[in-house]
Amino acid sequence: EVQLVESGGDLVQPGGSLRLSCAASGFTFSNYWMSWVRQAPGKGLEWVANIKQDGSEKYYVDSVKGRFTISRDNAKNSLYLQMSSLRPEDTAVYYCARRLPASRQWYFDLWGRGTLVTVSS
């Protein structure tokens, strides 16, 4: 089955760190750009970060630059998001998403169910 499964969400104190994982299956993971998208409680979706197939290009929303790091391990079919210096406003469900191939635009044709990150003291 083609799917993405996120894990690693937790309750963490402000200033703390957390590492999210996304396990891909059912498709050739190494062929796709991958992204993290988040959704704060009661809010809309917000793009967080993108990573190229070989990890050579990475892009971030301004609000997480210098605090979050996106990475991948193609041998393990896995995507990661290392989050540090966490703030209450980072509280959200974090989704792993696959970019539609052969598109110049950021369309996401496969999503996971998300993992909840809560930043609170």
Add this chain to the structure above:
Amino acid sequence: QSALTQPASVSGSPGQSITISCTGTSSDVGGYNYVSWYQQHPGKAPKFMIYDVSYRPSGVSNRFSGSKSGNTASLTISGLQAEDEADYYCSSYTTSSPVVFGGGTKLTVL
């Protein structure tokens, strides 16, 4: 506050048609034909429904259609069915970011 504006909720009866709007600016929706729509049922992963304003990915029902006029894109669902009850999100290319999303619209099937 999300960059693209969607109504918080819309509703319709089975068999009817409804339209969800997504309003942006000339820097995103109005300037490019790069709008997409996603459907999300509670607790489920979002589903890719429309791209490039009006194209449907393989497997998406032709009851779903997209359009755009000026700075506003629209998703129309015809022949409304109970399983269409979900949250819907639009997204667009923007000059300031790879992608920007709307705040989401909750569709209720009466």
